[in-house]
Amino acid sequence: MTLPGVLLLLVFAYLPMFGIVIAFKNFRVSDGIWGSEWVGFANFRYLFSSSDAWRITFNTLFLNALFIAFGTVAAVALALLMNEIRNRWLNRVLQSFLFFPYLLSWVLVGYIVFALLRMENGLVNNALAALGLPPVNWYMESKYWPAILLLVSVWKSAGYNSIIYLAAMLGINPEYYEAARIDGASKFQQISRIKLPLLAPVLTMMTLLQIGRIFYADFGLFYNVTRDSGMLYETTDVIDTYVFRMLRTVGDIGMASSAGFYQAVVGFLLVLLSNLIVRRMDKDNALF
Template sequence: MAEIQKVTVGKAVTGRRTRPAFIRELIKNKVLFLMMLPGLLVLLVNNYLPMLGIVIAFKDYNYAKGFWKSDWVGFENFRYLFNSNAAFTITRNTILYNVAFIIIAATVAVALAIIFNELLNRKLSKFYQGIMFLPYFLSWVVISYLVFALLSSDMGFINGILVKLGKERINWYVEPAFWPLIIVLVNTWKWTGYDSIIYLAAIIGFDKSYYEAAAVDGATRFQQIKMITFPMLMPVITVLTLIKVGRIFFTDFGLFYNVTRNSGPIYDVTNVIETYVFRALRQTGDVGMASAAGFYQAVIGLIVVLTANYIVSKIDKENSLF
């Protein structure tokens, strides 16, 4: 009975065309919509309001006037940003560090995954995996302590070794020359275990019969790795790499802010877009520059991610994001 009544009501409504389809759906699936409501609110405040707020990059933000009443200044903030050296430095650092991280993830992590898979003793292999996955669980604050224990100028472990070898102490936190290497090493330390486990999961899924057939044909294990594991892993490497390329304009704030202890003398090689925006917003209070740099990052980032995804979809439809 109830069903029939509903249908009639529905038809009558359609007939009168007073209620749009959306409202009808809303009433019909009110429980489902209610379930989504908290999530929608979170998306609104965390994502959609800030997306609209991005226009602040075109205003001369004034704390006293607030968001709405601050004056529009067109591209003024961008002109300042791109006339300073900072724009070039932060773009260069952001991209170069990401390129290094991507290459390491596609080589070291892949090699590690293959080794995990080859080791004869399964239990030992699991043990190594467990230990190398551990750094992923540590926050950048904790990692900055670990790095400090190694690099502290007067008490650090590494300077201790240098002194024992009869060499001079190095004041690590003020020497820009070392930081590109340190940053890359620390990032590798934190992420390689994690990345290798993703690759390992793919390798474990490969059909064992290929290897058996190759062994029957007299291929050595090394040849099998070269001719079977590696080619089969190639699409996974390509896709994961392209996903990372899509994020080439974004970095991990903690790595560049905490691990470097926000040390001024090394800004030239450690300043990336995230740290620049943060310092402009919270330390120098230059909202215009901060929001212009943020806008620049968001827009170029979008273009890069769309391009990367387009390439992924050409190679492998399955793994493209959309």
């Protein structure tokens, strides 16, 4: 039963590792991977010599950290609320309703956001006009977009992640709650003393996995929702969109590969560091 998964992992995760060598070559399609000129760390120097390098690194880390923090809080809160609903039919309807945004493509989500934020006849600007406030050209003002991207990301992913936490809550022995109620524990005390502590291993694992990909921005979110507006690059341009734009305009495959290698190495080190911190705090909650 595990064979298809193992094959998928080998083909899409391990075999492509041989392509890392492209990051150290001046890759030309006509020469192939092994025939292309070896340039060492020249691609990395080119990547970091750009004035945009540190800006896109900061944006990637800052925005993904926001997504992890607020997304986790929202998902756990939704799971706690759904766990308190005793009506099975209503619970299923709410789960389906919350899960639905996760199934939407980022292209469609981008058009939904555009319909809300467009300068003329956008729903948000119409609401501002009704309140007597001036309209905002959202796609020309970069300062608003960290909050906008955070809201869109949480809206799309919190429902899906909440189901994972809800499944973990359903696995908690109900005798714990019965004993707590006998001792006079309030609902808040049951959540803070039983549910959250027993949910800690799942929370830790999910957070560590997300930290491992903190250098990998969701390309669909940052490219489609912002409509690749150049006026927003100050706060929305991340490593993935920058590499795509450079690959599309310059066609430098070696530089794009070096950026991917940089992301993978830093992500791996962050997982090791995060896991080390967790082990120091509580060895049982660590991944390894």
